[in-house]
Amino acid sequence: MNVLAEPSLPPALETAAMWSDSEVAGAGIEVHDVPLVSVGGGIGSFVTVDYLRIAGGLTPVDIRVLSRQRRAWQAYKHLATVSQIPRRGRIRSDASSRPDNIWGFPSYAWQEAIRDWNPGPVFQVLVEPVLADYYTPRLQDVVDSLDREARRIGYDEMLVLGNVEVVRKRLGGGYFTVLRPECAGSPRDGRPPAAPVVYRSRDVHLAVGYPGLRFLPDLQRFRERHDFHHVVNAYEDHEHIYQALRRRPGTVLVRGAGIVASQVLERLIRDRREGGSATRILHLFRTYVADTHGPHMWARRHGKDGFAYQGFNYPKSVWGGQLRARMHDLEGPERVRAYEEIEGTTTPWRQHWQNQLDRARQEGWYQSLNGVIGDLTWEQGAVVARLDRPDEPHSAALVRADYVIDCTGLIGEVEEHHVLRDLLEHGGAARNPLGRLDVDQRFRLRGAENGDGRVYVTGAAAYGGYFPGVDTFLGLQIAAQEIVDDLAERRHCRYFGPLRSFAEWLKWLTGRQI
Amino acid sequence: MVPTLSGRIQTRLFLLAVIGWPLTMLVTPLLPLAGPMPDRYRATLVVLAAVAVLGVGWELLYHLLMQWRWEKDWPTLFGLVTLLPEGLLVWLLGSRAMLPGLTAPLDLAAFAIHFVLVWLATWLVANGPMRVVYVRWRFRGGRLL
Ligand SMILES: Cc1cc2nc3c(=O)[nH]c(=O)nc-3n(C[C@H](O)[C@H](O)[C@H](O)COP(=O)(O)OP(=O)(O)OC[C@H]3O[C@@H](n4cnc5c(N)ncnc54)[C@H](O)[C@@H]3O)c2cc1C
Numbered sequence: 001m002n003v004l005a006e007p008s009l010p011p012a013l014e015t016a017a018m019w020s021d022s023e024v025a026g027a028g029i030e031v032h033d034v035p036l037v038s039v040g041g042g043i044g045s046f047v048t049v050d051y052l053r054i055a056g057g058l059t060p061v062d063i064r065v066l067s068r069q070r071r072a073w074q075a076y077k078h079l080a081t082v083s084q085i086p087r088r089g090r091i092r093s094d095a096s097s098r099p100d101n102i103w104g105f106p107s108y109a110w111q112e113a114i115r116d117w118n119p120g121p122v123f124q125v126l127v128e129p130v131l132a133d134y135y136t137p138r139l140q141d142v143v144d145s146l147d148r149e150a151r152r153i154g155y156d157e158m159l160v161l162g163n164v165e166v167v168r169k170r171l172g173g174g175y176f177t178v179l180r181p182e183c184a185g186s187p188r189d190g191r192p193p194a195a196p197v198v199y200r201s202r203d204v205h206l207a208v209g210y211p212g213l214r215f216l217p218d219l220q221r222f223r224e225r226h227d228f229h230h231v232v233n234a235y236e237d238h239e240h241i242y243q244a245l246r247r248r249p250g251t252v253l254v255r256g257a258g259i260v261a262s263q264v265l266e267r268l269i270r271d272r273r274e275g276g277s278a279t280r281i282l283h284l285f286r287t288y289v290a291d292t293h294g295p296h297m298w299a300r301r302h303g304k305d306g307f308a309y310q311g312f313n314y315p316k317s318v319w320g321g322q323l324r325a326r327m328h329d330l331e332g333p334e335r336v337r338a339y340e341e342i343e344g345t346t347t348p349w350r351q352h353w354q355n356q357l358d359r360a361r362q363e364g365w366y367q368s369l370n371g372v373i374g375d376l377t378w379e380q381g382a383v384v385a386r387l388d389r390p391d392e393p394h395s396a397a398l399v400r401a402d403y404v405i406d407c408t409g410l411i412g413e414v415e416e417h418h419v420l421r422d423l424l425e426h427g428g429a430a431r432n433p434l435g436r437l438d439v440d441q442r443f444r445l446r447g448a449e450n451g452d453g454r455v456y457v458t459g460a461a462a463y464g465g466y467f468p469g470v471d472t473f474l475g476l477q478i479a480a481q482e483i484v485d486d487l488a489e490r491r492h493c494r495y496f497g498p499l500r501s502f503a504e505w506l507k508w509l510t511g512r513q514i
Numbered sequence: 515m516v517p518t519l520s521g522r523i524q525t526r527l528f529l530l531a532v533i534g535w536p537l538t539m540l541v542t543p544l545l546p547l548a549g550p551m552p553d554r555y556r557a558t559l560v561v562l563a564a565v566a567v568l569g570v571g572w573e574l575l576y577h578l579l580m581q582w583r584w585e586k587d588w589p590t591l592f593g594l595v596t597l598l599p600e601g602l603l604v605w606l607l608g609s610r611a612m613l614p615g616l617t618a619p620l621d622l623a624a625f626a627i628h629f630v631l632v633w634l635a636t637w638l639v640a641n642g643p644m645r646v647v648y649v650r651w652r653f654r655g656g657r658l659l
């Protein structure tokens with residue numbers, strides 16, 4: 001797909017890696033000047049802009065957020081909700097991972113304790129994870145807190161709705177970011193698509209999230225041959241499966257061992273308990289983890305019943321502890337090895353999940369399987385999965401189910417996103433050892449610097465760099481801190497010292513607009 | 515904050531100096547201690563110094579123990595309960611007047627009140643207010659330098 005195939009960008013611009021002011025003016029494209037644009041408008045843009053406003057002292061006129069969504073939490077909340085975190089449900093990250101508060105204090109646990117007049121959450125943080133599971137905030141509280149902070153920093157004043165098509169270097173330094181504005185009508189209304197506009201900026205920040213959902217080949221083949229209804233990715237809306245199972249008993253094959261699989265299991269079990277469904281669950285593990293595992297005594301992760309257990313997406317020391325320090329200057333194969341050590345799908349240990357599954361096993365309606373799906377077919381009104389099993393290499397097992405819920409994830413490949421791919425093709429960007437975009441310790445995209453201008457990349461596209469935690473709330477904040485410190489060193493914003501930090505925190509606490 | 519080794523040591527020394535020292539200066543006259551004021555201050559300041567100096571050794575041990583944890587983290591609770599072995603060691607040394615600078619054995623009640631107060635205050639500050647002022651501290655494993 002050629003993203004520049006829309007009629008309005010002249011071919012000369014489409015192919016040139018560097019654009020001049022006069023070329024852009026000559027093409028008749030409207031130009032807006034702003035020091036910094038953030039492309040994406042998700043959580044990554046939000047925390048970066050929040051940091052720039054609070055710590056960097058920039059004003060709303062210094063920043064434009066170019067996004068397809070009005071609220072920073074929309075993409076995240078959508079994925080979290082369809083993957084079965086209910087509105088009142090709890091997310092994965094901890095009390096002080098607060099995308100709405102750069103200090104992480106007071107934590108979500110304090111907020112919840114004070115609001116509900118119940119010391120439970122604070123006590124839980126005190127004893128986690130030794131005597132209790134990790135405290136994690138409720139999804140809705142996270143969303144509400146982001147809305148509050150958005151109002152406080154004037155987020156809407158900085159927001160421009162539309163689809164970003166490309167970021168190209170500008171002759172003389174800085175960048176042009178091409179945006180096709182939303183709202184001005186779509187081809188379906190019979191109106192021509194809105195003319196693109198260009199943001200001319202010194203710096204660009206990119207946090208564009210995941211390009212799409214991952215459909216493994218077996219799943220894709222099934223969906224091409226049969227339907228989209230019986231075999232789904234857990235990150236797409238699949239409420240119809242739960243509804244159908246409430247009406248008629250059935251068997252579900254759940255694939256995957258991460259937190260999404262745990263959440264899907266919780267939903268299926270809750271529907272059995274509260275909704276009266278009689279679902280049988282087959283749970284397929286590609287790598288069945290039976291026990292605590294790891295290469296040596298200082299690198300052992302807890303595991304049991306197929307699952308590998310870990311509180312958060314990464315070992316906790318990734319966000320500032322020893323793992324972050326260790327990876328801070330690992331290059332090439334060494335870095336890949338370090339990633340391999342911490343990789344592997346994990347889910348948190350939550351006592352109520354353990355109890356639910358124990359009961360399900362005892363009552364015989366939950367069964368775990370070890371293997372890989374070789375093929376999925378539709379036979380006599382059911383999905384039939386042919387399993388290749390590592391323990392018995394020459395015997396494939398056939399498993400019948402009414403539905404398959406695949407919990408294996410999202411696509412992170414950068415070439416799937418047109419802006420990122422364009423940066424690889426025209427922007428001088430290169431890949432890191434894990435294939436994503438190569439950023440330095442300050443999240444500057446290597447090869448994309450232009451005169452006084454820099455491109456910063458955070459979120460999934462920067463995974464594989466010196467900082468593995470970059471695609472999490474707290475990781476995005478760590479990255480934002482590095483970016484703002486870099487801008488301060490480049491003398492484009494203020495340095496954030498202890499006194500101002502305290503003063504700004506007081507404003508946050510009292511909800512003062514900045 | 516998930517500490518690195520140098521972060522642990524820096525944080526300990528910093529908090530003992532910035533929180534522990536003023537607190538000690540404030541509470542010493544109120545502690546159930548006998549004798550002239552300079553002697554009382556000597557007793558409490560020696561304890562504070564012992565917590566700092568012995569603490570470097572303790573931090574090495576904690577860092578070693580932390581290596582058995584997959585997450586390489588140090589739960590909040592650990593930061594609190596390590597009060598017991600550390601307090602005990604300082605007490606054992608202090609009650610036998612084996613801490614350099616002590617002229618007489620420590621008094622148990624005064625020591626316990628002072629030690630627990632300082633410990634709680636530094637622990638509380640480390641678990642929140644610290645990051646309000648030093649916004650980079652928690653992302654650098656507790657390092658301040
Ligand atoms: C189900 C789920 C649960 C998670 N739970 C946690 C958790 O508990 N704790 C935690 O710390 N992290 C969690 N994460 C990770 C966290 O959500 C991400 O780190 C974070 O959302 C990444 O922010 P982002 O801005 O990079 O991407 P997003 O928040 O996805 O936002 C990207 C935005 O960019 C927009 N965009 C993309 N391309 C363009 C374009 N060309 N033009 C304009 N806009 C564009 C998209 O529309 C989207 O709005 C979770 C992720 C998922 C999927």
